[in-house]
Amino acid sequence: MHKRILILPLFALALTGCVGGLGGGDYERSETRRAYEVKMGVVESVRSVNLEGTQSGVGMATGAVVGGVVGSEVGEGKGKTLATVIGAVAGGIAGAAAEKGVTKKPGLEITVRLDSGRTLAVVQEDTGERFNVGDRVRVLESGGQTRVTH
Template sequence: MKNRITIPLLLVAALLLSACASSSGDTYSPDQARMEQTVTYGVITGIAPVTIQSDQTGLGTLGGAVAGGVVGSTIGGGSGRILSAVGGAIVGAVAGGMGESALRKHDGLEITVQKDSGETVVIVQEADKEPLAKGDRVRILKAQDGSTRVRPLP
């Protein structure tokens, strides 16, 4: 009985954690590694904190419903067991959806940069380990796939 509960919970946790993605300036996906990037330079003219929220996959809700239903089905007997399983599935679905939502939120920065060319651009990325501030001179890296990031000068 213990494995019937543990396995669905572990699967849900693994799926949620694998669905998290980073979009910070110092993190690259395997597809972005070894890809040529265009470099321009500029100065940060504005910076504001934002929240980056990835789309939910529904895995948290589904996994929570399954886990809640399994746990609920261990309570009671007869028609009470069915009600417990349904109630557990509902509570699990809500909790799983909220958990997935929390895992998919990241602190980010909306960075306004005036390029040396005079053009002004805004780039949103996750907050880096290396702090950025208004007035900092930075590199703007633009990959062939269109992804862009702001990095401090080395």
């Protein structure tokens, strides 16, 4: 029984690790066969930012189950019931915080001066693609989403 309790959080963390990328070269399947407006420009500045972690509910649910199971091992009668509830609530809060922390990612804010004279700041995941001031880049826009690539 205790081995199952330890496996549940690991399974939840593995699921949250499957969240898709947000970099300039990352596309969701639903973005295929979509036309993108391509604008050219020059990078004016680049700064590192943090992308907040996800809160899909998997961490909270897993934490609540684990906390409830652990809490149910404490006490008897009404005390056992109370410990189960407290364990589930505390586990849910801890699980949500763990999911958010584990899925937090580094990002970039890339400011681009477009050939049209407009200036855009685009935030995307830092996937290792390097952007330097003065680089000539492409800005792709479609359906409210924007990305910067070389």
